[in-house]
Amino acid sequence: MDFNPHKRGFLAEINVTPFVDVMLVLLIIFMVTAPMLTQGVEVDLPKTKTVETLPEDSDHLILTVKKDGSLFLDTYAVKMEELEKYLQRLVKDKQKLLYLKADKDVAYGVVVKVMARVKSAGIEKLGVVADPEVN
Numbered sequence: 001m002d003f004n005p006h007k008r009g010f011l012a013e014i015n016v017t018p019f020v021d022v023m024l025v026l027l028i029i030f031m032v033t034a035p036m037l038t039q040g041v042e043v044d045l046p047k048t049k050t051v052e053t054l055p056e057d058s059d060h061l062i063l064t065v066k067k068d069g070s071l072f073l074d075t076y077a078v079k080m081e082e083l084e085k086y087l088q089r090l091v092k093d094k095q096k097l098l099y100l101k102a103d104k105d106v107a108y109g110v111v112v113k114v115m116a117r118v119k120s121a122g123i124e125k126l127g128v129v130a131d132p133e134v135n
Helices: 015-039 078-093 108-120
Strands: 060-065 071-073 076-078 097-102 125-127
Touching: 015 076, 015 125, 060 078, 060 108, 071 078, 078 097, 078 108, 108 125
Parallel strands: 060 097, 097 125
Antiparallel strands: 060 071, 071 076
8 A cells, every 4th residue: 555644535444453452351251250160069079089070061960968958959049849850951951960968067868869850860879078088
């Protein structure tokens, strides 16, 4: 292009500075919010010697039993009566894996009731999550 300050014409250049500014802001927002999305529900897990790490893929759901007996499917609160319906719809129909994460202070009977509901929903494989034992 020929540049002549006395002749007014179209500017054929793209100013990328605002585009780069917006992309950097979006990158910072993503970096700050991404770790918050994977935290889930906090429970005090029991400790055991042999523990395998939970798979990092997104093809699994976590059923959490808190100390007070409340149930969460991933981060959504679920009542015991509705658990079977949700499990059939979210886990069995979509062929996802289910992991049980129960607080160490939850009564054994509550965990057994939850496991019975999982079994009656038609889910054959149930993983149990625990923390590694420190010597």
